[in-house]
Amino acid sequence: MRIAKVVCTATMMAMAAGLAACASGPTIRADADPTVNLSSYKTFGFYEKVSTDRSAYTTLISTRLKEATRTELTKRGYTFTETNPQLLANFNLNIENRQDVQSTPSAGVGVGMGGYYGYRSGMYGVWGGYPQDVETVHYQVGTLAIDLVDAAKKQLVWQGTAEGRINKKAIENPGPAIDSVVGEIFAKYPVPAPGAPAN
Template identity: 40%
Template sequence: MSTFRLAARVLGLAALVALLAACATGPRITTEADPEADFSRYRSFAFYSPLAIESRGYSSASSERMKAAARAEMEARGYVFTTEKPDLWLNINAYTQQRTDVTSMPTVDYAYYYSYRARGYYVVPYWRDRTDVHRYTEGTLNVDLIDASRNRLVWEGIAVGRVGRSGDAAERGARIDGAMADIFAQYPYRAGMVPAPR
């Protein structure tokens, strides 16, 4: 196989890997449930006070959007919002941090040299490592459900993903709604539902 064909295959494979990585755009979701919790007895919820996202004592447009998205997800599962003795407290936390990814990949380059014997130029491939540094902002969104009577965490959902730089409020709101929906997609319970045996 010629050196040119080998280099073309390597570059083609690298482009395919980059394309597949770009397709995985959604956040990583992890959840954990308390195995001792009786989810069949939970029917109502309220927001924990103070919410972790409002620890400074005031709300923002983003915190209000997160609360609305979480409330919609809970109500879609049959839970009733009430401030009078709820079964569950719902707490939300969100934060961002700067991250750096460093990747190294072998690449091929070509050098030319002149052969005095053959009286012509020849292409000589050589391999080197290319290092790419990507800086980005990673966001984490936490949703906690707490058994109000026992004051104990019974379910936690976490979404971790890259935060876009869009200044558009509608797009930020849509991302918040999407992340909250992704988290609650992993919540297997409904109000008053007896969970299936494992």
């Protein structure tokens, strides 16, 4: 059981870091309650058990996400407190298995555009049923969500998400990658950090 928990935590760390390690970078989205002035809040904290704590203890990924989020909110003038914070932060990570089906001209009748039949390129196509090599590519997409909740009203007031294909390479030092993706999410926050451009 202990080994399974460690493996799960390592997978979540790799996923969060993998979001920042994508070649094209993750897709970042953010949305806010239009009736709420986020600059009116002064203090923040974290849920006692955030959604990334799926076990009976705080995971390493939760600790990393809290540290990065605390840094971003502090830069924006908010004060961290454990006593009656106005905003509460929560996190969620999700992994989804996906697949793409790709077809290319059969290697037996010419290798792509550079093979024997490359002379056709741009001049004319082939008939339906022309031999094709079909390949199914399996991969994983990770989504990290950061929620900010009005503690008094128990209402979501802002959410930022990052979605990207998970890098399968071993991630030796996930800390800076997690800091990076959290920073990219908060770049969409309506209250900018000093020196940062307003959204």
